[in-house]
Amino acid sequence: MLKGEIINGYRILEDFKVAGGMSKISFAEKGGKTYFIKEFLAPKYPTPDSPGSEKTKEKKRKACDEFEKHHRDLNNAIGKCCAGTGGNLIYAIDFFRNGASYYKVTEKIDISTLPCESIARLPLEKILLIAKSAVHSIRILHGLKIVHGDLKPDNLPIKEATRGYVVKLIDFDDSYFECNPPSDRENLVGTPEYYSPEQAAYIMDEDEEIEGDTLTCKSDIFTLGIIFSEYFSGEKPILSGGHKNTWTCINDGKSISFNKPLPTKIENLIRSMLSLNPNDRPSISEVFNVLKDVNPDEGVSGGETTAGVTAKKPVLRFGPGFKPSGSKGVEPPKTGTEVPKRPTTSPASPEEKPKSTGGLRGSGLKLADK
Secondary structure, rough: OOOEEEEEEEEEOOOEEOOOOOEEEEEEEOOOOOEEEEEEEEOOOOOOOOOOOOHHHHHHHHHHHHHHHHHHHHHHEEEEEEEOOOOOOOOOEEEEEEEEEEEEEEHHHHOOOOOHHHHHHHHHHHHHHHHHHHHHHHHHHOOOOOOOOOOOOHHOOEEEEEEEEOOOEOOOOEEEOOOOOOOOOHHOOOOHHOOHHHHHHHOOOOOOOOOOOHHOHHHHHHHHHHHEEEEEEEOOOOOOOOOOOHHHHHHOOOOEOOOOOOHHHHHHHHHHHOOHHHHHOOOHHHHHHHHOOOOOOEEEOOOOOOOOOOOOOOOOOOOOOOOOOOOOOOOOOOOOOOOOOOOOOOEEEEEEEEOOOOOOOOOOOOOOOO
8 A cells, every 4th residue: 555545444644664574554544633554464365366276265265254353353352441541552443454455553652662771770669650550551451361462662662651651552463362362373473582481382383282272361471571670670581591582491491580689579570470380470460469569668689680590490391282270261252242341541650559450473483592
């Protein structure tokens, strides 16, 4: 699509540009408002003149139908929770197919953000406000039993507000209902350096022996542990054993450390969030409760900054047959299903507590880690 063209009532304001290898992005105008619009590069819906046999095209149509249903179910669930309230989740307000291509439209926002290195230099009280605001946004999503699937600092843009900080949550392209990731693993992308062990195992399982019910909201908790390391120390965890990604280090039973001393409660929290077994990680509400109880004046952990506490030898590795205890698939809400009301979205501050609510390609992904 080029500047000036009309698609589904949206007038394209700029030529589409490739972003991340999986989509093209631009801005569009409709009804006097400006929106962000994304074109998915895959899948492509087979048209009558598309190459291939009818059997092949029918298979592609079924995959596209699943892709479309997946996104519509997610958008409907989030939209019912957040509609009319503005807030911290920047979700798709329109999703449609035009010809062979799928498009997603969201509110246009400023996605510039505070770099993690700058956050780590702030007073502890302010870092805690940012962390609590990030948790507040994620807790809305987890209250709907939805896994974000691609948490990273770029998808949690931070703005200073009159009362503390506001952290938005954007980009739900890799999101899915808990225990129900897309069956076509080619459609899962994410960001490898922020993968959880179970997410990586599912995506790289070429034989498809690992079931989707290994992927729960606890996968996001692992990723958030990496982000918290960046917020509080300025860097991702320091990894032993020559590892380049946190998930491989943890999956291999190696130690992690941080580049500066952290408050004891914060270090213990991050380590628990980075547990290999998802069942050993805290829930998003438990993460918030720990942050709430941290005294900005308390001392830091006494361990050395270049030699972390050796991780306990894991009792499992992610591979075929692994299943978190008590995991149950979550069916996408049916039409008319009641969705939990969205909590207040005002920024976290010392006086207020959020209301409780509950790339690379997939198949064939090879990550040289050592």
